[in-house]
Amino acid sequence: MLLEEVIEAYPKRLLLPSVETIVVRPLVPEDFERLFKYFSTQLDEKDTAFLKDNVRDPETIRKWCANRNYERVIPLIALVDDNVVSASSLHMGNFGWSRYVGKVRLTVAKSHRRKGIGSLMLKEIEEISGKLGMERLWAEIVSEAQEEALSLFLKHGFSKRGVLKRLAEDPQGNYHDIIICIKELIPY
Numbered sequence: 001m002l003l004e005e006v007i008e009a010y011p012k013r014l015l016l017p018s019v020e021t022i023v024v025r026p027l028v029p030e031d032f033e034r035l036f037k038y039f040s041t042q043l044d045e046k047d048t049a050f051l052k053d054n055v056r057d058p059e060t061i062r063k064w065c066a067n068r069n070y071e072r073v074i075p076l077i078a079l080v081d082d083n084v085v086s087a088s089s090l091h092m093g094n095f096g097w098s099r100y101v102g103k104v105r106l107t108v109a110k111s112h113r114r115k116g117i118g119s120l121m122l123k124e125i126e127e128i129s130g131k132l133g134m135e136r137l138w139a140e141i142v143s144e145a146q147e148e149a150l151s152l153f154l155k156h157g158f159s160k161r162g163v164l165k166r167l168a169e170d171p172q173g174n175y176h177d178i179i180i181c182i183k184e185l186i187p188y
């Protein structure tokens, strides 16, 4: 399926198990303020410590909103009453095997956890990946610090494929393993 068709499928209104409705759509430049507010107020230090970008820096968020390149990254947000309650992204390579392995990142607002939003966003990412011809999804989980995420990914058909020992240092100077979880989108 063409990338344009994948993006044009949004915004979508999706129903949570709690019967709340969320709107899921790709990020647009006008989202800067609501996304910055989300990262500043809805994730705590433990959540942000291992993210790959400094989401508390407004410039980081401004760049994400302004410089979108859907061929490399598809950023999806979920909204409730115009507030961001989840930010997720699918990262794609553009050559060789990396074109078929999508990397997933996922966060949900503290105020809206355990309602099925993380699961729903992951399903959206998976659906997009399938439409774009991806063969595998890849998630990196920090041991001890991201046990909720590990549980979520395993529940959704990912399996542990590798452990990079003592790779990630937290702000207190403690080292954590990085667990690589993979989901096969095409049976082999």
Ligand SMILES: CC(C)(COP(=O)(O)OP(=O)(O)OC[C@H]1O[C@@H](n2cnc3c(N)ncnc32)[C@H](O)[C@@H]1OP(=O)(O)O)[C@@H](O)C(=O)NCCC(=O)NCCS
Pocket (backbone or CB within 6 Å): 047, 104, 105, 106, 107, 108, 109, 112, 113, 114, 115, 116, 117, 118, 119, 120, 139, 140, 141, 145, 146, 147, 148, 149, 150, 151, 152, 153, 155
């Ligand atoms: C991981 C995270 C995205 C889960 O979002 P969520 O919307 O609460 O997840 P869901 O409600 O869809 O839960 C799905 C499953 O995840 C697991 N899970 C989620 N929160 C959990 C918790 N606090 N304790 C144990 N398991 C948990 C459970 O298996 C749950 O299934 P269940 O509700 O049937 O038990 C959220 O906790 C988060 O943003 N964490 C910080 C960021 C992070 O670690 N991101 C991962 C890096 S890729």
